[in-house]
Every structure is written in structure tokens, then in C-alpha cells.
Amino acid sequence: MTSRLAAPPATPLPTRAGLRSSRWWAAASGVVALAAFLGSAEAVAVVVGARSSPLIAVGGAVIDLAPPAAKNVMVDLFGTGDKAALFVLMGVLLVVITAAAGILERARFPFGRLVFALGGVLAIFAVRTRADASDFDVVPAAVGTVVAILVLRALIGKLFRWDAASRSQSGGSENAELRPPLRSTPLERRSFLLVTFVAAAASVVVGSGARLINATAVNAAALRDSVRLPRPATAASAVPSGASLDVAGITSYVTPSADFYRIDTALSVPQIDPAKWSLEISGLVDTPVTLTWQQLLDLPLVEHMATLSCVSNDVGGDLIGNALWLGYPIRELLKRAGVQESADMVLSTSIDGFTAGTPLSVLQDSQTQALLAIGMNGEPLPVEHGFPVRMVVPGLFGYVSATKWVTSLRVTRFADEKAYWSTRGWDEKGPVKLESRIDTPSGGASVAVGAVPIAGVAWEPHTGVERVEVRIDSGAWQTAELADSVSDDTWRQWVYRWQAQAGNHRIQVRATSKDGRVQKAKYLPPAPNGAEGWDEVTVTVA
Template sequence: MTRSWLAAAAGIAAVLLGLGAGGVVAGILARAFSPLTVVGAAIIDLTPGGLKEAVIHVFGEHDKTFLLTLITVLVVVLAALAGVLELRRPWLGRTIILVGGAIGVAAAITRGDATSLAIVPSVVTGIVGAWVLAFLVRRMPPERDPRVGIAPTRRSFLTWAAATAAIGVVATLGGELLTRTAAAAANARAAFRLPRPRTAIAPPPAAASLDVPGITPLITANGDFYRTDTELTIPQLDPAKWSLKVHGMVERPFTLDWSELTALPMEEHYVTLACVSNEVGGDLISTAKWLGYPVRLLLERAGVTGDADMVFSSSFDGWTAATPLSALNDPGRAALLAIGMNGEPLPFVHGFPARLVVPGLYGYVSATKWVTDLEVTRFADRTSYWTKQGWAEKGPVKIESRIDVPRAGRRVKPGRVWVAGVAWDQHVGISKVEVQVDNGPWHEAELARELAADTWVQWRWPWEASAGNHHLTVRATSATGELQTSTYAQPVPNGASGWDSVSVSVAS
């Protein structure tokens, strides 16, 4: 093993220990600010919208895993480079590590939830990593005689490097454990019991679900509910420290704390939420029973003034969404400050302790998780997170339909085959779904009973399948008579459109 390879190993070991030390400090003092987390979040924020959309399209809900893998590979490469440079030009390698720590500091202080301790984990990572790199490089053996095996000095160095890397890995895991087991939030959620709603909603009637194997369930289990957000580490907020500020163009600004919110008369509603990144036929859409307090009543309490037309909502970390005031004030729309999901407190991944749920609008303009601020303002005066990156200012959900069964590319037997799926036109409803086989006539499908205008509806059609390869297409018509467009559009800038279709093979 050449000295360059040994130096690269020293760099990797030093950075591992530095990250481990920073992770432990983050777990103790500032759990939302571990160096990799803040740098990863900054990368997400700085990535152009088109590139983000491409990553979501390819990796779906695994986009965070892809980013973490990419960051890890980059860190390993730079750490190895730092080790080699430190061997050849002392201080150059340490400078790279210190610059990495400085990048973490910059990423930390630009977060909306930055505290006075936010920079400490990155500072510790930079200093520890640089010091350990110098320590290990100084203990590297001289060039060995190729006729001699591993010399004691070389063996000693490898022992030091391996021990350093191992401690770094253990410290990193320990820091992650400290972060994930921060007791206050987890214990508070576990102990919290949802208040009884003022008017409980009835369970879904049997007629709202169709008995077709493989069709999407009417209500999505919390663990299966789609997730898209900009967080690498799931926030765990202590509700005792949570509050919601309502201000801006209002007569009576106020701040609502957790005890006040949970004492308000709650409502239950079935609502489908959809991500604007959802492709035609995609699965970034789900339905749940939500418990919360109507946002329009919060705005009524505040007393909206002037020519306000938007509510600018902010997450705990500064992520923002711009929601049309008209949608939030609509008494016929279940726009909620939600605290419950399918009969349990919001899962952390879906916004505990509180989030916005606004049917009929894509999540990027309405579904703020971990919400802490509502500012009544105007679209002309404020621009939200995704709008800055090229997405449309307002995001009404488009009428769409999807084929769940049979799956694309599947082989089925001749005879009766159920073609089934879901369709939606939130806050409007669906009146008809039709299925086409190859280029033949359109056949009207059977609709399940509508659960609510703000949810999707299941549909099915019995197909007498004949041998051969076939192409199935679906389209929907809204309750107001609007036919779903066949014109294909990508998600950017205001949601995908087009008819979903699948190809299947029929053979005995």
C-alpha cells in the first residue's frame, strides 16, 4: 500500500471521526443541525426546480436516500483527497476539512429555525476532523523497502486509522440515536390523545369501496401515505414548545399554543392530498381522515383586512407555501389546521404536531407540515419556496384518473378481467369514468359511492379479454361536466395531465 493510499485512508478516518463528533454534539445540543443534515437541506434548497423534479421522477419517495448516498460518496472522495494533499502539502488537507465545516456553518445559520447553538456541530466537525488528519498523517511510516512486509510503524498507523474510523462510525450512529430518541417530542406524541371532534364523521360506507383485488384502498394507511418534503431528518417538535403565529394584514394578530389549539372544537373530514410532482398514473396521492380546526375560523378571529388574497404559511424550518385566501375562507372546503390523521396524532413524518390540509390544491401551495406561521398577505408581495423555483403561483389539482389493475406489462388470462382504479377532481367530484380498449369505443365504468367531493373515487369495468396484446386507457368526467384532457403535460409548472394507459398481454 503506497503512502498516497495510506494518506487517503487517514483523510477518510479523520472526516468520519469529525462527523461523528459533530453528530454527537448535534444530538445533545442542536439535534436538527447535524452537519450532513444541514448541508443536505441546503443542497435541496439550492437545487433548481427542474433538477429536483427529475430526481423525484426517477427515485420517487426514495429521493432523500439518493441524496444522502450522493453526499456520502462526495464526502468520502473529498476526505480521501484531503488526506493525500495533507501528505504532500501540510495544512492543505486540513484546510479542505475546515472549509467543509464552514460550509456546514453557513448552511446551519441560513435555516429558518437556526438557534445560537446551530453552528456548534459543524464547527466541532471541522476542528476535530482537521486535528485528527494532522495527527494521523504525522504518524504515517516512511516509504518502506518493497522487500519487507508490513513494518511495525505501518501496522501501527493502520491500527490508529482503523480505530479512528471505527470510533467515528460509532459516534455517528450514537449521534443519530440521540437525535432520533429526543424524548420530549416522542413522549408527548405517545401520551397525546386526540380530542373528540365536535361532529364525528361516519365510517366510509361499504358502497364506497369496490371489491377488486389490487385496487387502491379508499383510505390510505398512515404508513403508506405518500411523502414529499425537503427534510432529510424527520423533525420531532415538542408540542409544549410549539405555537402558531397568525399575523399580517389582520386587525387582531394572535399566537396560538398547543393547549389552546387542542381545546378548540375540532372537525373530521376525509380529504385526498396530491403532490404536484405526481406523474400521470403516479402514486404521489393519498387519502386520509383528518382531524383539525378550520383555518377560516382562525382567519375570522384575526380579522382579515385590506386587499389580502393569500396566506403565506411557514414550516418550523422556514419552508413556505402560498395559499389562495379564497380557498381557506371557503366554508364548503375542509381547509384544516390538522392534528390527527386516521384516528391517531399526526405521525412525525406527516407534520406532528400540526399541519395544513387544504383540499383541491397541490401540496406545494397548501399542505405545510410542521406549520408555525400564517401571514395574511398578497401574492404580489410574497413568493413561496417552490414558486421561486419556477412552479405556478397557484396550484389547483387537475382532474385525473388512474388504472390500478391490471398492472402494466402483466399477463392475464382470457375472459372477464376487472379493469379498475381511482379518479379524482378534488372539491368538485367525479360523475363518470370511461375505459377504452385499444382504439375501440369508450365504455362507462361503475363508480363506487363518492365519499366526499374532496376525495378520490374508486371505479371498475368488466373487460372480456381476448388473446393478444392490448392497450387500456382511462378518462374521467367531473361533476360539472368537464372531460379530462388527453393533452399530455409534465408536472412542471402546474401539475401533470393526460390519460393514463397500460399495456397488457392476454394469453391462456
């Protein structure tokens, strides 16, 4: 008769291959729990409100917390695709973290669930700190966290059953909390795989559908299509026939809206119903002003062509464009509000919380067409470029002036308030610098001996470009032909017709402004107040 104190039958030890397989399935369980978090959170956001989506909130928090150097790297590497790249990088990072959490849950419960709980807290914090967030907006992130923890526990529990069944029908589970009555290994395997597949598929289907609903909660594109812009009270000057040079490869004088660069902090493009839009002018003013969409349309609007550029535009970069804008002069709105003498800055705010600090003197300057813009190239603003209303200020980098989806202008002082980028090491005033760029031939190109047009654009909006010069290797500077322009607020095309000789050659360009300043040669990076230096390319002539 067997004694009750006798040792139980030995449990076979798992093989290394079995342990590796189990870890992979544990990692997969963590990733499925992540999908469950995203899917359930997006589904709840359909009810609570699209702005409560933790996916967008966390992405926005990453952008806000990223140091300027990291932002520069993203723009340098991916240009206007920086947001798509950020989503991909976030996705990869989340998959790695949650896969590790699944492995941790299998090895030392409940630490994997604690990782998800911590992530949930961070997501809740990101949602709550968004502009105009309410207490209810944290509900999707909270529900998603609970669902993810339950899914992870259920999947790892079934994985324990599979592990235990594969070791011995008589052996115990690795984990007392999750010890199950054992069945055969095939049954436990099928049970785990079935639940894992169903949870993953349900999360993807529900989450994708909910994300689509949230993204189109307000169909700004359809609303934009219904807008009919009023005729301007003051039309822009016609583009002179000599503004565009007949040179293959040169940048067009007017940038098509679809090709205009887009650099901003909005991970998800705001969807705004113009009928519900309004602008508040407050702060150091005698009379606060509220302006509705219809009131803006009824004002005597002005057309003005202006070149805008991003402070992140490096020497020779393409984060710049020239377009025809339609809007109302901001200086007239400031007059209506009555600006107090102590003010020196206007803090503009986007609907997504982004802020820009613009020098008051620029906005009040009668020679500067700083506009509250509603139109771009003869059509309503594209949704990605600020529909229904944005700011356009010639002569200043966008980060201090070109607020998209603008909803507030607060008259204040630089000493009292800081804007989004001025708290991240960038210059507060942001005047655009004198720059020039070689469009053709491109760097590394091979060209034939003989006549070769060297061409590009040069700009210093509001000041204007007087001369462009080209240098081949270390020779003398040669004056290029300058095209006409609508005004000093736009860039100018230029061309130098080079008689190329065989060999490898370095081509450099520099511009001179209308106030006599020559573009600086020494290279400076974009941070903290714009790049400097001569653009250059190397070509082979054969």
C-alpha cells in the same frame, strides 16, 4: 575521510506498487478525517442542541439549492424513499471528495487540509442559514472542521513516516514539515494502522451514539402515543358501503396512515413537544393571534375526509392518498384575526423553515374544509405527517397548502412574499388537476382470455368526478362503473369489466369532472403545476 560536500547515499525509488498502496492509504486517511468531522460535530451538537447538527443542515441546504428538475428526478427514481437516497448520494460524494483530499494532502500539503477547511466553512454556512438558527449553532461544525484537519494531518504525517522508512533508513521524508526520525518499516506501518483504526472506530462509535441522542432529543413518537384526541364536534359522514369495489388489486378507498405518501423537504423529521407548540397568525390582520396546543384541542373540531396529492405525482403515479382528518377550520381562525382587504395569500411556515403560499380565498371559502389538522384516520398525526399539527386543504397540491409541523400563518400578498417552491419555478396557486389511474391490470401483465376487471381511481378534489371511461386499443370509449364516495373532496374507485380477447392490447382511461370538463389527453410533466395526460397500460391476453 569522507568530505562534508559529498553526495548522500542514493535513496531507493519507490515502486509503482508502493506508490499505489500509499495513495490508497492517503485516501483512507481522508475518509477517516471525514468520520472524525461527523463524529465530533454530532458529539458537540448533543450539548449545543440537536438542530445544530451539520449533517442535517448540509442535507437541508442540498435540498434547498437543488433545482426543481433534480428534485423531480429524485422523486421519480426513488418516490417516498427520496430522502434515504439523498443521504446515500451525499455519503458517496463526501467519501469521494475526502478521499481525494487525503491523496492531495499527501502529494501537495496543505491542500488537502484546505479542502476540509472549505467544507467546514460551507457546513457552518448551512447551519447558520437554517430557520431559527443561533450563533452558537455553528459550534459543532467549527469543532468538527478543526478535528478533521488535525486528524488528517496526523494520519498523513504517519503515512509519510511509513513511506520514508520503506524507502531508506537514511533518506529524508518527502515533506520537510513532516520529516520524522525514522524507525523500521514494520513499526511505522503498525503505528499508522493503529492510529487510523482508533480514529475511525472512535469517530463511528461517538458519532453514532451522538446522532442517536440528537435524533431522540425530543421523542415525538412517545409524546404522540400519550395524546388522546377529543371527539369531533362535527363528525365526518360515514363511508358508504358502495365506496369500495370488490376488485383485486384496486387501491383502497381509505389509505392507511402507514401507506400514505410522504414528500417534503424535511431531511430529519422534526420532533416537537405538543405542550411547547404554538401557532402565530400575523401579517395583514387586525388582531394577531397566538394559539397553543391545549387551546386548539379545546376548539370545536371537525372531521373531514379528503384526498391529498403531490404536485410531483406523474400520470399513473402513487403520490396520492385519501384519509380522514380531524382539525379546526382555518377560516374561523382567520375570522378571529380579522383579515385586511389588501391580503390575498397566507404564507404558512413549518418549524424547519419550509413555507407554502395558499390563496386566501380558498382558506376563507365556507365550502372548503381547509383544516389545521391534528388527527389522521382516527389517531394523532403520525410524526412523519406533521405531528402535532399540519394543514390540510382539499383541492390544492400539497406544495402550496399542506404544510406539516406548521407554526406560523402570515396573512400577506402574493406580490409581496414568495413561498419555498414558488421561488423555484413552480406555479403559485397549485390547484389539483382532473386525473385518473389504472391500478389493475398492471402494465406488462399477462391475463387470461375472458372477463378481466380493469379498475382504478379518479380524482379532482373539491370539484368531484362524474364519469370515467376506458378505451381498448383505438376503439370507442366505454363507460366504467363508478363507486360511491363520501364527498367530492375524495377520489372515486371505478371498474370496467372487459371481455378480453387474445393478443397484446393497450388500455387507456380518462375522467370527466362534475363541471363537465374531460381529462386532457396530451401529456404534460409535473413541473410547474401538475402532470396531465391519460394513464395507459399494455397487457398480453393469452
